[in-house]
Amino acid sequence: MSATPNRRPFDAGRAAYLTLNALLLAFLLLPIAIVLVFALNPTPYISFPPVGVSLRWFEKFFGSAEFMNALWLSLWVASVVLVLSIVIGAACALALSRGNLPGRAALTAFFMSPLMVPAILTGLALFQAYLLSGIGRPVWGLIAAHTLVAVPYVIRTTLAVLHNFDRRIEEAAAVLGASPVRVFFEVTLPLIRPGVFAGGVFAFIVSFDQFPVSLFLVVPKGETLPVVLFNYMKFDLDGAIAAASMVSILLALSVVLVLERLIGLKAYVKL
Amino acid sequence: MTSAAIKLDQVTKTFDGRVMAVDAVTLDIAAGEFFSLLGPSGCGKTTSLRMIAGFEHPDSGRVHVGGKDITDLPVHRRDMGMVFQSYALFPHRTVAENVAFGLRMREVPKPEIERRVAAALAQVALTGFETRKPGQLSGGQQQRVALARALVVEPPVLLCDEPLGALDRKLRQQMQFELKELQKRLGVTLVFVTHDQEEALAMSDRIAVMNGGKVEQVGTPTEIYERPRTRFVADFIGEINILDEGGQLRALRPEKIRLVAAEGARLSGTVETSNYLGGSTLLRVQPTTGPSMLVRETHAGARASRAPGDLVGLTWNDSDAVALES
Amino acid sequence: MISRRKALRAGAGLAALATVGAPSILHAQTKTLKITTWGGKWGEVMKATVLPAFEKEFKCTVSADQAFPFLPKLQVSSKNDPIYDVLHANSNEQWNAVVEGLVMDKITAKEVPNIADVYPYAVSDKIVGVTIFTSAIGLGYRTDKGLTKPTSWKDLADPKLAGSRGGYLIPVNSLGQAHLMMLGKVYGKGLTDLDAAYKALEALKPIKLVDFTGQMEKMLLSGEVSMGVIHDSGVYRYEGPNMQPVDFASPSEGVLALEQVLNVTPGSKVKELAFGYIDYMLRPDVQKLLAEAVWYSPANKKVKLAAKYDAKLLTTPEKVAALIQPDWKWYNARREDIDARVTKILKG
Numbered sequence: 001m002s003a004t005p006n007r008r009p010f011d012a013g014r015a016a017y018l019t020l021n022a023l024l025l026a027f028l029l030l031p032i033a034i035v036l037v038f039a040l041n042p043t044p045y046i047s048f049p050p051v052g053v054s055l056r057w058f059e060k061f062f063g064s065a066e067f068m069n070a071l072w073l074s075l076w077v078a079s080v081v082l083v084l085s086i087v088i089g090a091a092c093a094l095a096l097s098r099g100n101l102p103g104r105a106a107l108t109a110f111f112m113s114p115l116m117v118p119a120i121l122t123g124l125a126l127f128q129a130y131l132l133s134g135i136g137r138p139v140w141g142l143i144a145a146h147t148l149v150a151v152p153y154v155i156r157t158t159l160a161v162l163h164n165f166d167r168r169i170e171e172a173a174a175v176l177g178a179s180p181v182r183v184f185f186e187v188t189l190p191l192i193r194p195g196v197f198a199g200g201v202f203a204f205i206v207s208f209d210q211f212p213v214s215l216f217l218v219v220p221k222g223e224t225l226p227v228v229l230f231n232y233m234k235f236d237l238d239g240a241i242a243a244a245s246m247v248s249i250l251l252a253l254s255v256v257l258v259l260e261r262l263i264g265l266k267a268y269v270k271l
Numbered sequence: 272m273t274s275a276a277i278k279l280d281q282v283t284k285t286f287d288g289r290v291m292a293v294d295a296v297t298l299d300i301a302a303g304e305f306f307s308l309l310g311p312s313g314c315g316k317t318t319s320l321r322m323i324a325g326f327e328h329p330d331s332g333r334v335h336v337g338g339k340d341i342t343d344l345p346v347h348r349r350d351m352g353m354v355f356q357s358y359a360l361f362p363h364r365t366v367a368e369n370v371a372f373g374l375r376m377r378e379v380p381k382p383e384i385e386r387r388v389a390a391a392l393a394q395v396a397l398t399g400f401e402t403r404k405p406g407q408l409s410g411g412q413q414q415r416v417a418l419a420r421a422l423v424v425e426p427p428v429l430l431c432d433e434p435l436g437a438l439d440r441k442l443r444q445q446m447q448f449e450l451k452e453l454q455k456r457l458g459v460t461l462v463f464v465t466h467d468q469e470e471a472l473a474m475s476d477r478i479a480v481m482n483g484g485k486v487e488q489v490g491t492p493t494e495i496y497e498r499p500r501t502r503f504v505a506d507f508i509g510e511i512n513i514l515d516e517g518g519q520l521r522a523l524r525p526e527k528i529r530l531v532a533a534e535g536a537r538l539s540g541t542v543e544t545s546n547y548l549g550g551s552t553l554l555r556v557q558p559t560t561g562p563s564m565l566v567r568e569t570h571a572g573a574r575a576s577r578a579p580g581d582l583v584g585l586t587w588n589d590s591d592a593v594a595l596e597s
Numbered sequence: 598m599i600s601r602r603k604a605l606r607a608g609a610g611l612a613a614l615a616t617v618g619a620p621s622i623l624h625a626q627t628k629t630l631k632i633t634t635w636g637g638k639w640g641e642v643m644k645a646t647v648l649p650a651f652e653k654e655f656k657c658t659v660s661a662d663q664a665f666p667f668l669p670k671l672q673v674s675s676k677n678d679p680i681y682d683v684l685h686a687n688s689n690e691q692w693n694a695v696v697e698g699l700v701m702d703k704i705t706a707k708e709v710p711n712i713a714d715v716y717p718y719a720v721s722d723k724i725v726g727v728t729i730f731t732s733a734i735g736l737g738y739r740t741d742k743g744l745t746k747p748t749s750w751k752d753l754a755d756p757k758l759a760g761s762r763g764g765y766l767i768p769v770n771s772l773g774q775a776h777l778m779m780l781g782k783v784y785g786k787g788l789t790d791l792d793a794a795y796k797a798l799e800a801l802k803p804i805k806l807v808d809f810t811g812q813m814e815k816m817l818l819s820g821e822v823s824m825g826v827i828h829d830s831g832v833y834r835y836e837g838p839n840m841q842p843v844d845f846a847s848p849s850e851g852v853l854a855l856e857q858v859l860n861v862t863p864g865s866k867v868k869e870l871a872f873g874y875i876d877y878m879l880r881p882d883v884q885k886l887l888a889e890a891v892w893y894s895p896a897n898k899k900v901k902l903a904a905k906y907d908a909k910l911l912t913t914p915e916k917v918a919a920l921i922q923p924d925w926k927w928y929n930a931r932r933e934d935i936d937a938r939v940t941k942i943l944k945g
Contacts, residue, residue: 045815177376235637
C-alpha cells in the first residue's frame with residue numbers, strides 16, 4: 001500500500017462558524033456601505049445603481065450652520081460626559097467592589113438601573129423633573145442626563161477589570177512603603193485604567209449618539225446632532241442625512257483610534 | 272544589612288467573628304534567622320505572616336519587631352520586604368521600575384536608586400532585563416525580580432509567602448539554594464511560609480509546625496524530624512510508623528528500622544509491597560499481629576534485596592522510637 | 598488633528614452654548630415668545646426672514662422649537678407656565694391638545710384681526726385654533742410608467758399597481774389616517790364609514806408603507822412606487838431643472854385638507870404677543886413668502902401668489918371648495934381601535 005497524504009476531513013462545524021462570521025460581518029458593515037453610497041450619490045433619494053459620485057451632501061452638511069452647531073454641541077457634550085462618567089463610574093465601581101458596603105448586590109443593580117429603564121422614559125422623567133423644579137433645560141442638565149446613562153458602562157467595564165484584580169499587587173506596593181493614597185495612584189489606577197477608559201469610549205459614543213434621552217432635554221438652538229438629524233429627516237430626507245451619518249461614524253471611529261493610540265485600547269478589549 | 276528579631280505574643284485572629292485562624296500564637300524569631308512556618312492549608316501560617324506584615328490586625332496579642340511594638344503600625348511604615356506566591360509584580364512597570372519602587376517611596380535620590388537597582392538585579396542575575404515588562408519573563412525570572420524588589424530596600428525582615436510554590440521542581444530546588452545563600456549573605460531575618468515539609472527542612476534554621484491555628488512544635492529541622500513532639504508533627508513530616516506500647520504512642524521513622532532474619536527479630540512479617548525510590552526502597556511489611564510497618568532500605572549501589580512475599584524480621588533501637596505527647 | 602481654526606470655532610460654539618442655558622436671564626427686559634415650528638425649507642425661511650422681522654417689529658425674542666415631539670413636551674410642562682406659547686401643529690394634533698386643555702378652543706378676529714380675511718375652512722368647526730396654510734392630500738404618480746392621470750381615489754386600487762402603490766403607517770401618520778377616512782367616503786357611506794374603509798384598505802394590499810411624508814416623496818422620486826397618497830406640496834416643491842417625472846392629481850371626490858394650524862396655550866404669559874404672532878403669520882406678505890417657499894396654499898383670501906403657484910395651489914373660493922376636512926375629534930376618540938384594526942389588516 002502506498003502512503004497517500006491524509007485528506008483533511010470536511011469539518012461542518014468550522015464551515016458553519018466561518019459562514020456565521022461572514023454573515024455577521026456583512027450584517028454589520030452592509031448598512032454602512034449603503035449609507036456611504038447614499039451620501040455620495042448626487043440625487044436626493046436612493047437611486048440604484050448610483051448615478052454618480054458627488055460631495056454635495058457633505059458640502060450641504062458642513063455648510064449648514066444648524067448641522068455644525070449641533071455637531072459641535074454633540075462633541076462638546078460627549079467629551080464632558082466622557083470625563084464625568086469615568087470619574088463617577090470608576091469611583092462607583094471601586095466602592096462597589098472594595099467598599100464592603102452592605103447590600104452590595106442591590107447597590108450594583110441600582111447603579112445599573114439606567115440601562116434597564118427605556119431611555120425615552122429617562123429623558124421624559126428628567127424633563128418633567130427639571131421643569132417642575134424650575135431648573136429649565138440648561139445644557140448641564142443634558143450633560144447630567146447623558147452621564148446618568150453613560151456611567152453604568154464605565155462601572156461595568158471597571159468592575160470587570162477589578163474582578164480579576166490581584167490585590168496582592170497593592171499589598172506589595174504597601175509593604176514597599178506606599179501609603180494608601182500612593183498605592184491608589186501608583187498601582188490601582190494604572191491597572192484599572194484600561195477598564196475605565198474602555199467604559200469611557202462607550203460613554204462618549206452613548207452620549208454622541210444619544211437620541212431618546214436628548215429628545216426632551218434639548219432646547220431650541222441647542223439641539224444635539226441626533227435630534228437635528230431626526231427632525232431634518234421629517235422634512236428633507238436627502239443625502240445630507242447620510243453624509244452626517246458618515247461623519248458621525250468617522251468621528252466615533254477616530255475617538256476610538258485616538259484613545260487606542262493614547263492608552264493602548266487593545267490591552268483590554270477582552271471585557 | 273541590619274536584621275531584627277520578631278516576637279509574636281499571644282496573637283489571636285478570627286475571621287467573620289467565628290473561624291479561629293490564629294489561636295494565641297507566641298513565637299520568638301531571632302535576628303538573622305531563617306524561620307519557617309510550616310503546616311497544611313488553613314493552619315494559620317499565612318495569617319500569622321500577614322499579621323507580621325500588617326495586612327491583618329490581630330484581635331488580641333502584640334507583634335514586636337526589633338524590640339518595638341508594631342501591632343498598630345500601618346503596613347507602609349513597617350519597613351519590611353515581602354515576596355508573594357503570585358510574585359505580585361507591577362505588570363504596568365518595567366523590571367527596573369519594579370525594583371526601584373520601594374526606593375522611590377523612600378525618596379532615595381535618583382542616582383542612588385539607579386545604582387542600587389543595578390546592584391540588586393545583578394544579585395539575582397537579571398542584569399540586562401531592566402526594560403522588560405514582567406509579562407515577558409519566565410516564572411523563575413519573575414520570582415527573582417520579586418526578590419530583588421523586596422531586598423533592594425535592605426529591609427531588616429523579609430517575609431515570604433510560599434514564594435517557590437509556583438515553580439517547577441527543578442527550578443524550585445535551585446531557588447531554594449539561592450534564597451538560602453542570599454539570606455545568609457545578607458543576614459536578613461526571613462520568615463518563610465510553606466506547606467512543603469521538604470522545603471522547610473532543607474532551608475530553615477528553625478521551623479514552627481502549625482495546625483488548626485496553633486503552634487504544635489518549634490525546633491530545628493533535625494529536632495522536628497527526629498524528635499517530633501506530637502502525632503501531628505510526626506505524621507506531617509515524612510513517613511512515620513506509630514507504635515502503640517500500652518497506650519504510649521511512639522514514632523519510628525522507616526529508615527531507623529533494620530531488616531534482619533525473621534527468627535529472633537523484634538517483629539517478623541511478610542513484605543507486601545516494595546516501592547523502588549532510586550536512593551532507597553520503601554517496603555510495606557505486614558507483621559503477624561498489629562498494623563503494617565513502613566521500612567526504608569537504603570542502598571548505596573545494590574538493588575533492594577527483598578521482594579513481596581518474602582518473610583523478614585524487623586529490629587530498631589529503643590532510643591529511635593520517640594515518645595509522643597498525647 | 599483639530600486645526601486651530603476649528604478649535605477656535607469650537608470655543609465660539611461653547612460661548613454660544615453658555616448663553617443658550619440662560620436665555621431668560623440675558624433677555625430679562627425683552628419678552629420671549631416660545632413657539633413650535635417646522636424644520637426643512639419652512640424652518641429656513643422662518644429663521645432667516647420671518648422670525649427676525651417679527652422680533653424686530655414686536656421687540657421680543659422668539660424661541661422656536663423645531664424638535665419633535667411637541668405635544669408630549671407640552672403635556673409634561675406646567676399648564677400655568679407652558680413650555681410653548683404658540684403651538685404649530687397639524688389639525689389632528691391640535692384636537693388632541695384641546696381635549697387635554699393644552700390649547701385654546703377658539704380664536705376669533707377679535708384677538709387676531711386677520712382672521713376676518715381667511716377662507717371659511719381655516720376657522721371651521723373642524724379646526725381648533727387658526728389654519729394659516731393648507732395642503733391638499735391627493736395622489737402623486739409617476740408620469741413615465743404608462744399610467745393615465747388618476748381621477749378618482751379608486752384609481753389607487755388598480756391591480757396594475759400591486760406592490761408599487763404607496764401608503765402610510767396609519768397609527769403614526771395623519772395622511773394615512775385621513776386617507777382611511779376618505780376610503781370610507783369613496784367606498785361607503787361617508788368619512789366615518791370605517792367598515793367600508795377597512796375593506797377598501799384590505800384591497801390595496803400589497804402596498805408600500807412609510808411613516809414620514811418625506812419618505813413617500815423619495816419613493817416617488819426614485820420610482821420605487823408609481824402612485825401614492827401624498828400632499829401637493831410634497832410633489833410641487835421638487836419643481837426645477839432636475840424635476841423627476843412625478844405629478845400630483847386631485848381626485849374628483851375631493852382632496853383632503855392637511856392644515857397647518859396655530860393655537861395659543863391657555864397658560865401663556867404673553868398671550869398678546871402670541872395672538873400678534875398668529876396675526877403676523879396671516880399677513881398677506883408673510884403668507885406669500887412662505888407659500889411660495891414650500892408650496893402651501895395660504896389661508897388668507899387676499900394673498901396674491903405668483904402665477905406658477907397660483908395655477909397649482911388652492912387660491913380661489915372654487916378651488917378651496919374641493920377641500921374635505923376630516924373630523925379629527927371623531928377620529929381621535931376611536932384611534933386606539935382603529936390602530937389595532939389597521940395594524941392587523943396591513944400586517945404581512
